[in-house]
Amino acid sequence: MKDVAARAGVGLKTVSRVVNGEPGVTPDTERKVQEAIDALGFRRNDSARVLRKGRTSSVGLVLEDLADPFYGPLSRAVEEVARAHGALLINGSSAEDPDREQELVLALCARRVDGLIVIPAGDDHRYLEPEIKAGIATVFVDRPAGGISADVVLSDSFGGARDGVAHLIAHGHRRIGFIGDQPRIHTAQERLRGYRTAMEDAGLPVDERWISLGSTEPGRVGPVVEKLLTGPEPVTALFAGNNRVTVTAVRMLARRETPVALVGFDDIELADLLGITVIAQDAAALGRTAAERLFRRLDGVADEPARVELATRLLTRGSGEVPPAPGTR
Incomplete structure (x- = not known):
């Protein structure tokens, strides 16, 4: 110098x-x-700077799956905010495994990141209490922390699912199938709650055989779609609980001669060209809001942990507007 x-x-x-x-x-x-x-x-010389200021100018981002398109815009938004604050972003994937999440989070803490943004895989985050007390700012995204009080930024999964199912009901459907993620996942629970609420608000009964929660792998979702659409009283419409379910549902429905109504939660690539009606989250806004809140904490703002919930949007493109086939109501 x-x-x-x-x-x-x-x-x-x-x-x-x-x-x-x-x-x-x-x-x-x-x-x-x-x-x-x-x-x-x-x-x-960042090493000397760390010794002098006690900060590493780095933050960690723990995602569910780096390959999931939903997390691309979210990660990019976090990176942009971090860069504006002169910080380096380090990210990793939990693969929806609570043990792997904990291992990755604690590894980032051991490398002295200043803060963490976590999309939880587990439902018990008490292991983070010593790290938070030691000064590592932490914000959760998409799902709340379990067992501790911490900032969280969410999409309105309940309201979005309720609106999507209500849209199908408004187009004449009375038997609507719901295919969601693992039942232990907060967003899956909230979207199922939205489905049930929409059906209840319309005075419609729900047959539990219309509901399927579990892995979003095509090997499970494909047979579920086929089962829901066959039998003496098949469903006339499907609500897909996330983008991966939607993709498999679209592939299965493309094989059928008769159109079946579909609304998916999460937008997917080419959905506008394929005419897929979706409930869209703003993944970039989720990441940006979480990162901005994290850096507020790092700047010394010490208010109570907050729950920030972002609105979703219904994008009508054709698939959710398909009426029931004659004689199937």
Whole structure:
């Protein structure tokens, strides 16, 4: 830094302000310092900075599955907010395994990340209490923490599912199948609750055979779709509990001669071209809101943990507007 200061003709403090993005430097001086940095090939010593400030300028993001398209915009939004705060984002996947989630979270803590954003796989997060007390800011996304009080940013899974099923009911359907994720998952529970509420509000009975919760793998979902659509009183419409269920349902319905109404929770790629009606979440807003809340905590805001719930949108594109076949109501 002394060499940079000498070449730019400024003091060490001025160089430090430019390097660390601090205010108080004129544009002309900042340009001179940056030119000196480029000419000398100067690189900031983050290790020394950590020792001096007690912060690593890094945050961890624990996702369910890095390959799931839903998490792409969410992760990108978190990264953009982190970058704006001069922080590095480190992410990993829990693969929906609570033990793996805990292992990954604690590994990030051991590497002294300043904060964590977690999409929970498990329902007991008391293992994080010592880390939070030690100063690691933590925000949960998509699902609340279990056993501890912490900030959480959610989509309105209940309201979105209720609106999607009500849309099918409004188009004449009375027998509606629900295919969801694992029953222990918060979002699966909330979307099933929304389904039941919509049916109840319309005065419609629910046959428990119309409901199927479990793995979202095609090997399970495919046979469930086939079973719901066959038999003496098949369902006339399907509500898919997340994007992976929707994709398999679309493939199964494409094999049928008679159209079947479908509404999916989560938008999917090409859904607009395929005419798939969905309840859309704003994954980028989830990530951005969670990251902004995390950095508020890191800046010293110490208010009570908050629950932030973002609205969903019904996007009508054709599949949810298919009426029941004659004689099937």
